[in-house]
Amino acid sequence: MFRPEIKVIDCTVRDGGLMNKWQFPDDFVRDVYKSLCQAGVDYMEIGYLSSESAFPREQFGSWRFCAEEDLRRIIGDGEKRIKLSAMADIGRIEYDDIPPRSESSLDMIRVACYVHQVDTAIALAHHCMDKGYEATINLMAVSTVGLRDLNEALEDLSRSRVPIIYLVDSFGAFYSEDIDTLAAKYIERLPDKTIGIHCHNNQQLAFANTIAGIINGVNFLDATLYGIGRGAGNCPLELLLSFLKNPKFRVRPLVECIEKQILPLREKIFWGYSVPYMVSGVLNQHPRASMAVMESDKPNQITEFYDQMVNLVENI
Amino acid sequence: MFRPEIKVIDCTVRDGGLMNKWQFPDDFVRDVYKSLCQAGVDYMEIGYLSSESAFPREQFGSWRFCAEEDLRRIIGDGEKRIKLSAMADIGRIEYDDIPPRSESSLDMIRVACYVHQVDTAIALAHHCMDKGYEATINLMAVSTVGLRDLNEALEDLSRSRVPIIYLVDSFGAFYSEDIDTLAAKYIERLPDKTIGIHCHNNQQLAFANTIAGIINGVNFLDATLYGIGRGAGNCPLELLLSFLKNPKFRVRPLVECIEKQILPLREKIFWGYSVPYMVSGVLNQHPRASMAVMESDKPNQITEFYDQMVNLVENI
Numbered sequence: 001m002f003r004p005e006i007k008v009i010d011c012t013v014r015d016g017g018l019m020n021k022w023q024f025p026d027d028f029v030r031d032v033y034k035s036l037c038q039a040g041v042d043y044m045e046i047g048y049l050s051s052e053s054a055f056p057r058e059q060f061g062s063w064r065f066c067a068e069e070d071l072r073r074i075i076g077d078g079e080k081r082i083k084l085s086a087m088a089d090i091g092r093i094e095y096d097d098i099p100p101r102s103e104s105s106l107d108m109i110r111v112a113c114y115v116h117q118v119d120t121a122i123a124l125a126h127h128c129m130d131k132g133y134e135a136t137i138n139l140m141a142v143s144t145v146g147l148r149d150l151n152e153a154l155e156d157l158s159r160s161r162v163p164i165i166y167l168v169d170s171f172g173a174f175y176s177e178d179i180d181t182l183a184a185k186y187i188e189r190l191p192d193k194t195i196g197i198h199c200h201n202n203q204q205l206a207f208a209n210t211i212a213g214i215i216n217g218v219n220f221l222d223a224t225l226y227g228i229g230r231g232a233g234n235c236p237l238e239l240l241l242s243f244l245k246n247p248k249f250r251v252r253p254l255v256e257c258i259e260k261q262i263l264p265l266r267e268k269i270f271w272g273y274s275v276p277y278m279v280s281g282v283l284n285q286h287p288r289a290s291m292a293v294m295e296s297d298k299p300n301q302i303t304e305f306y307d308q309m310v311n312l313v314e315n316i
Numbered sequence: 317m318f319r320p321e322i323k324v325i326d327c328t329v330r331d332g333g334l335m336n337k338w339q340f341p342d343d344f345v346r347d348v349y350k351s352l353c354q355a356g357v358d359y360m361e362i363g364y365l366s367s368e369s370a371f372p373r374e375q376f377g378s379w380r381f382c383a384e385e386d387l388r389r390i391i392g393d394g395e396k397r398i399k400l401s402a403m404a405d406i407g408r409i410e411y412d413d414i415p416p417r418s419e420s421s422l423d424m425i426r427v428a429c430y431v432h433q434v435d436t437a438i439a440l441a442h443h444c445m446d447k448g449y450e451a452t453i454n455l456m457a458v459s460t461v462g463l464r465d466l467n468e469a470l471e472d473l474s475r476s477r478v479p480i481i482y483l484v485d486s487f488g489a490f491y492s493e494d495i496d497t498l499a500a501k502y503i504e505r506l507p508d509k510t511i512g513i514h515c516h517n518n519q520q521l522a523f524a525n526t527i528a529g530i531i532n533g534v535n536f537l538d539a540t541l542y543g544i545g546r547g548a549g550n551c552p553l554e555l556l557l558s559f560l561k562n563p564k565f566r567v568r569p570l571v572e573c574i575e576k577q578i579l580p581l582r583e584k585i586f587w588g589y590s591v592p593y594m595v596s597g598v599l600n601q602h603p604r605a606s607m608a609v610m611e612s613d614k615p616n617q618i619t620e621f622y623d624q625m626v627n628l629v630e631n632i
Binding site: 176203215273 | 519523616626
């Protein structure tokens with residue numbers, strides 16, 4: 001039995017772009033867009049909303065910025081059959097660089113923040129809402145946040161006007177019992193909000209933890225085609241839509257897009273389960289060290305990496 | 317907090333051998349054996365126990381048979397610090413070809429059967445127990461078994477002397493809620509038995525479902541190094557030991573063995589998540605069709621495979 005409140009947000013281009021600086025050819029982004037429309041996915045997060053001054057255009061692809069002319073190039077002139085979302089990082093977007101919604105193809109802006117940035121994130125999300133957008137706050141790296149800080153952040157969020165708050169497992173460190181505990185806490189402390197979940201696959205638990213979220217009442221679900229995303233990647237969208245019983249969803253367009261666009265990309269850039277990502281997940285660490293070793297010329301020297309990481313954590 | 321009753325069974329060679337006809341060089345099997353001893357794993361399932369007449373030796377490696385001289389070549393003369401297990405398939409081992417335990421390095425024989433073979437499996441397991449071995453029955457492909465047949469099989473098993481009964485997700489079709497339901501049923505219907513779990517990773521849920529088993533009171537846990545196994549593979553042992561809190565377990569020896577033996581093997585044979593395996597898992601089908609396409613010259617033609625499988629299932 002499906003739950004009509006559930007919305008699925010595809011983050012293929014936004015989170016996948018963390019692996020190639022968003023340098024996707026237009027036909028890739030267009031095929032993802034079309035397949036998501038056909039599959040009945042609710043939102044496509046097409047990139048980050050950044051000020052041009054924050055990143056050099058020559059190093060980063062269009063989806064680091066999500067300028068309106070770039071969005072238009074993808075969606076064309078037809079009727080838009082999926083909502084578009086962009087993520088905003090604190091400090092990388094000026095208020096003045098956010099157009100009013102009437103001048104934008106974006107429907108939703110998701111503000112990502114660490115716990116100490118919650119107040120700034122609420123202000124930015126309110127600003128986006130005042131400009132006409134739907135807004136969420138995605139509180140990152142909760143696996144590293146102490147109980148008092150978390151309670152305080154949830155208290156601040158509960159008093160805000162932001163209607164959707166995300167539980168984010170940035171490091172892929174959570175087990176399903178952690179999701180049970182945290183989802184229950186978010187729902188209890190944020191009784192008037194919708195809760196979302198965004199998982200990483202360091203311990204092969206992104207899909208399982210997304211299901212744990214669903215069971216606990218989480219209604220906004222992030223996923224990506226074939227799990228593409230930073231490091232070990234995300235919850236695979238094709239698995240999630242196969243699990244959800246909502247008859248509006250179609251899996252076949254996703255399979256087609258994986259065949260045409262994702263498998264060829266996978267030949268060029270790697271994401272997914274590997275021992276370095278597993279180690280950073282188990283040790284509840286940012287994936288930057290594991291990404292560095294995976295991108296180095298010795299990705300298979302995993303014992304040396306394991307020792308380094310264990311020593312690092314033991315000496316904190 | 318760890319649960320002392322939990323035992324971990326590594327199936328790297330036995331289940332991994334389904335991908336290469338058990339043609340592992342001795343140094344591979346010896347390194348796996350040593351690393352499992354160092355890691356504190358409870359059992360190593362080193363292969364299948366088969367009669368020589370059941371398979372031609374020239375096509376199958378030693379671990380299709382588990383002859384005593386082959387076992388001796390691996391464990392050497394030192395003290396054995398891990399129990400050895402072999403799996404027996406109904407109809408592929410003659411009673412007379414099973415040596416008494418006093419003449420064997422094996423400690424446990426696990427009898428794999430489908431639901432219609434339960435009586436034969438019980439007789440074989442009793443025979444093994446009478447020869448001095450520990451024994452389990454692994455009831456395969458439960459995701460395809462109707463309720464009345466399952467109840468009858470569990471009734472037969474409850475009346476047997478076999479002390480350990482496995483819940484097996486042969487097709488990687490189960491979600492954690494299925495494991496909750498089935499583990500509770502096995503425990504209720506088999507109150508005097510230990511319950512085990514063996515999962516496949518078609519939907520990236522092998523580890524998550526093993527955890528679901530643990531939470532529900534399952535105490536014998538199957539896993540393999542880096543998830544090696546038929547098709548999408550199994551629950552990764554390095555993830556499972558990282559999760560379990562028993563201080564007797566060590567993860568580092570597993571990482572070493574993955575570096576030395578498993579990653580080089582992965583260059584030659586593929587196992588793990590892919591769309592064809594996901595499709596057979598979602599559709600609750602035997603992985604033979606998905607293995608065939610993965611081993612063909614068109615493993616990336618996944619839309620064609622998806623259509624074939626969906627048509628097949630809809631026309632049953």
